[in-house]
Structure formats: structure tokens, C-alpha cells
Amino acid sequence: MADIEVFGWQADHAGGYYRIQLPLQALGARGHATASSVLMPDFVRGDANLIIIGQRICHPRATQLWQSFAAEGRRLVFEIDDDLWNIDPSSPVDHKFFGDEEIRTNLRRNIEVAAAVTVTTEPLADRVRQWNPNVHVVPNAVPDWLLGHQPQQRHDDTITLGWGGGATHRMDWERHGGQIHRFLDLRPQTEIHCIGVNYVRMVGVPLERIRFTPWAANVEEYLRTIDYHIGIAPLREHVFNRSKSALKAIECGALGIPVVASAVRPYQDYVQHGITGYLVRRDEEWVHLLSALANDYDMRVAMGEAARVRAAQQTISCLVPLWEKAIFG
Template sequence: MKVLTLSPYPLAGPSPRYRLYAFQQPLRERGIELDIQPFLSPLSFRLRMNGAKNHPLALAQVATATVKRLWQSRTAQRRYDLIYVHRQTAPFAHEFFDEAFLKSNLPIVFDMDDAVFTQYPIDLLLRGSVAATVGNSYLGAYINLASALTEVTVMPTVVDTIRYTVHSKRQDQRRPIVGWIGTSTTFTQYLLPFLPGLVRVAQRFGADFQVIASLDVQARVEEIGAKFIPWSLETELADLQAFDIGVMPLQDDSYVRGKCAFKLIEYGAIGIPSVGSDIGANGEVIKHGITGYLAKDSDEFERYLADLLQRADLGRSMGIAARQVIEERFSLSSQVDTLEKVLRQAARKIP
């Protein structure tokens, strides 16, 4: 079974990396080939993430990708059994590209892990899809309202718990590390309003605050007194596993309520406790007071972080409990059967 798998971003994009690329090998072993076709090339994605989306090279690659996408829509029926669309068929002219793939006469499964419907239209694609996978129940509720789809499956974003190993017990005398990982956009929107207070708490208890992100936020990170770590695909996991405590602050709105708490999933996978905003799917990942803390505002964030930093083990026992939650509900191995079932059943349906 061969599946044309459309993504707006290449492997470097966190969303397709964990919702598509991670499933390639285990599904291949079960006879399902995900042929992942990102719209943006690695170069154009990198330029875009560094604030240079209008660079001539980026624009040229987008033009080439547009032609390629249209060609894929017209040849898909000859080459594939199914189309799996992650978030969008293309990062612009959404209804135009959606219509092109709907004319392929192949069954389509739509996937989203954010409330993308607050940013661009997806209803046309939803009405033409035979099934959908979503990262949480909030997203599933939207699909049930927007379309007549009966096959909506909640499939959380997952990590490979073979690659994500438990944070090793501290043997050295280094300063504890409180950390956050994300994009420049999520840094500005969600972490930045909380960062000065979190840095002050970390410093008060002899800890460092580290931010793993793209280079365009470095100056703001260092100005506030945190340590900046440049994100790269090659070093991301090693840098993440240096954390002792993870944080995930958010600002409540309709888009955020659709987020899948992925930072908390990563923190739990390496066996560390976390403090996250008490919004949306964060409450599905954190068991308050057992695997971490859910905070309602900046004051609670700072108080809960101080609590963890004052513990002799920095909340390690909570981190071990968090790891168990991730293995049971948010690991790659726990969701492969689900995705295989969705794709096989969808391929048998007439669009």
C-alpha cells in the first residue's frame, strides 16, 4: 500500500517529524509506504525559520514547489492508493491546492495537530476527506462540527521512547538546568512574557535557564539573562537531555487550545518534571503534583518552579512518573496500530 503523504514542511519541521517521518519505518514493516512530500525544501524552510522567507532563493524554491505540487495532484491516482494530508496541501492558496487533490479521485485522510482552522480554511478539504486524525479531542470536536466525517481518530503527537532515553541521574556538581525548546514564533508569543520571572527564580536557586531555538531570538534570550542554545536537528535531542526541569507557558486563545502539549511530551520522555500552563491538552500530559505542575498564571509558574528547584532530587521522582505516562499514551509504539488501522480502512473507501 502506497500513501502520498503531503506536508508543508520537511524533516526539520517538528510537526511532520513526529507525526509523519517517525511512522515511516514502523509502517513500512507493516506493508504501508508513506511517501512524504514536503512543500518547502530544507533550504527554504531554514530561510523561513530565520526570517528570510522573501530571500530570492526561498522564493525560487517556492515557485518550483508549486509546479511540483500541481503535478503530484494530477498523477497521484496512477501511483498511490491513498492521500494523507498533514495540516495543509500547500502553505498558501489553500483552497486552490485542496481542490486539485480532491479531483484526484483518491480517498484522503486529513491530519492536524494544531487549531490550523483559525489561520486558514480547511473545511473544503475536510468535506472531501474520508477520515481524519487529530492530536487531541478539541481538534476532533471542530471536525465533527465542520464536516460529516464519522471517522475522526484522536492520535496524539508521539515520541520514539527508544531514542528519547531517561535523563541520567546527576553525578556532577554542575548547576541545574531549567529549559524550554521551540520556534522563534512560540518563543515570542508564549515564553517571552514569562521568561524574566522564570530566569529570576532559576538564578535565585542557583540554576541556569536555557532556551533552545533559532538564531533570531538569541539577542532577546541573552538580554534577559538566559542561556541561548542554537537549535539543530543533529543536536536537538542531546541538548534537550541536559535539562533537569522543563517549562511550557502558553497564552489562552482558540489556537492554543488546539495545541498538543508536545514540549511536555518531550520533557516527560526524558524523565524530567515540567511546569505547563493549565490550558488544553497540557492537562492530558501532566498529572498535577504527580508528574509536574499545571500553572494558571505567571505567579504559579514561578512558585511551582521554585518548589522543584528546592527539592533535593529536582523532582526526579516526578520525572520518572512522567516517563511512564509517555510510554503508555504518547509513545510511537503505542500509536502505530492506530495509524495503520486508519490508513487501511480509509484506502478501502470511495471518495
């Protein structure tokens, strides 16, 4: 392991894919020697020349180690992809954890001592520049293979809406879920495929209209479970959401699937209204825009093709130079 140049210290297995594993795989394809883990191996501790990317380092023991690396003059890159200072109380576990004063202090201190910080969006960069001026905005990217993958969609008369996401989206479904439910009620030949956390059930959609897939063992397996005709991306206007990326729309676009998304950041900066999907500006537009796509096969295909062209600009092979610049300086 002595030839490793960069080690990615993941916060967890699933969340580390887009911001640690995928970038390091791409760097490996460009000739760099990389490794990653949720654990800190002995070979990393003992190699003063090895660059360490730390994802959301904030636990007390991890912070102690990170600070000791900084004191030794190691090159550290702090990676963060969410505004952890503004999590809504509707996500009680994360809100409580990241609301703890020790955790908040650790985040600040660990950002301060890093040689560089990587973030997903400009609003998030603005958040962390108060602690470290060397912030690199490196947008989320999808694996290149996704552009050539054909989702296994239904070929009967049933239209599948689809959404995938985790534990911080309850407020989004509380805000917009009723309109999506209304569309399903008005069009009997529709279903919704929910991946990750099943908020759809929370808004009263009958179980027979829902297909639910728990999180897969890894992100690539999750991507292969996406089989929608139309992707949906409800998002509440909220300070936490303004720092998020358009990853759901990028994933769907790479698969040739148009999206209907809330017209708030991040989707208003990514979805091309009427070309790669639709942006919802008023509540009643959910039903209208979903109906337009559900009723028109040719439109779905044309928008899906345009969305795939758009997503081709967001593959990891396109964006890996930004990671290279951030990590190696």
C-alpha cells in the same frame, strides 16, 4: 515505487516529523509500504490506488492538485495539528498567512473532500468537524528510543531549565516570562537552555544565563540536544493554545525530566500535579514550584521516573494502531 501503499505529503521538513514521518515509519514496521516528502513525486500522481496523507494543504497550487485527486476518487487523509483559524497577532507571519481568505477557503475545501481527517486533540477535532465528520484524534507520540535515552545533563551545582518551541509562542513568554526571569534572578546557580526560537532573551534574562540552540537539522537531533534538569512549558490561556498537544511535556517525560507547566489545556490534561511535574495556576507559583524542584534532587529524580512511565503510554508503537485505523478506514 509501485508497491507504495501510503504517501505522506509534508508541509515542511521539521513539522512533518511527528505527524508524517514518525507515523509512516511505524506503519512500515507493521508491514505497510510508505514514503513521504515535501514534494509530490510523479509516482504518486500516477498511482490511483495509493493513499495520500496531506499535511495542512492550503497553498493554491497544492490545493489545485489535492482537489484534482479528490475528483479522481483518490483516498485522501487531511492532517492538521494546530487551530490555524485562531493564530494570535503576536505571531505576525503565521497570523497574516493563515488569515488570508484564500488560504482559509482552501483549508476548508481540502478538509471537506478528504476521506478522513487526523488531528492531535479533541478541541481541534471539534473545530474541523464542521467541514468533515470523519475526524480521528490521533495524539502526538514520541519515538520509542527516547525512553531509553539519557540526556547529557550538567553534573555541577548549576540547574538547567529548558524550553523548546517555534514561532507561535511569543504570547506565552509575554504572559509568563517575567516570572521565570524572577526565578532565575533569585537563584544564581541556574541557567536556561532555549531551543528553537529564543524568547528568553525577550524577557530580559542576561545573556550569560542563557544557552541557545537553533533548530537542528532534524527532530531526532533536536531531541538529543535536550539536557535540562527541569522542563518549563509556559502557555497563555488562549483559544489557539487550547487545541495544542502536551508534546513538550511528553518529550521531557520520556527523557525522565519533570516539567513545570501552565495549568491550561493541554497540560492540565497530561501533567500529573506533584507526580510527573507541577501545574502553575497563579503567577507567583512559578517561582515556588521551580524552586521546589531545583532544591530537591531526589524529588526531581522521582518525578522524572514517574514522567517516563507516563510518557511510555505516548510512544509511536503504542499509538500507531490509531494511525492505521484513520488511514486505511
